[in-house]
Amino acid sequence: MLHVVRYPVTTLNEPSELISAFDESLKKLAESMHETMIRENGIGLAAPQIGKNIRLIIVKVGDEGNDYRAYVNPEIVFSSDKTVAIEEGCLSLPGVFGYVQRASKIRFTYRDLDGKKQSGKARGMEAIVLQHEIDHINGSLIINRTFQVTQGMERLALWQKKQAQ
Numbered sequence: 427m428l429h430v431v432r433y434p435v436t437t438l439n440e441p442s443e444l445i446s447a448f449d450e451s452l453k454k455l456a457e458s459m460h461e462t463m464i465r466e467n468g469i470g471l472a473a474p475q476i477g478k479n480i481r482l483i484i485v486k487v488g489d490e491g492n493d494y495r496a497y498v499n500p501e502i503v504f505s506s507d508k509t510v511a512i513e514e515g516c517l518s519l520p521g522v523f524g525y526v527q528r529a530s531k532i533r534f535t536y537r538d539l540d541g542k543k544q545s546g547k548a549r550g551m552e553a554i555v556l557q558h559e560i561d562h563i564n565g566s567l568i569i570n571r572t573f574q575v576t577q578g579m580e581r582l583a584l585w586q587k588k589q590a591q
């Protein structure tokens with residue numbers, strides 16, 4: 427089981443490296459991340475959140491939580507002008523929730539776990555989760571965006587004070 431890295435650990439704010447080795451260990455890592463995501467009740471997880479600054483993210487598929495999709499080196503190639511905001515949380519910021527404005531539709535490219543080039547499009551909740559996780563591999567958290575805090579304000583202020591010291 428993997429340990430989830432929490433703010434204010436500074437590696438969460440560092441951009442992650444491109445992945446070039448599509449081997450068995452990458453597949454194993456995606457599997458372990460999936461187990462961790464289920465345990466933590468997440469709907470997405472990025473590798474920097476388990477302490478590995480590489481460009482791998484996973485997103486929950488379906489309602490059962492027993493399936494997921496892995497995206498390696500994902501890149502957003504189109505973002506709609508139309509935006510949407512929902513109350514977002516983050517496993518690396520437990521107890522903190524707030525609104526983040528995001529594109530309502532995106533198109534993206536990525537590689538699958540075998541290294542094959544893929545492309546996709548997403549809207550609604552899926553688009554939001556993908557943008558949230560891609561932010562992680564770019565070293566950005568919800569609190570680094572225009573973030574309207576709805577829960578956990580005191581907690582966040584305490585962490586930020588700690589980080590400043």
Ligand SMILES: [Zn+2]
Pocket residue numbers: 515516517518558562
């Ligand atoms: Zn997150």
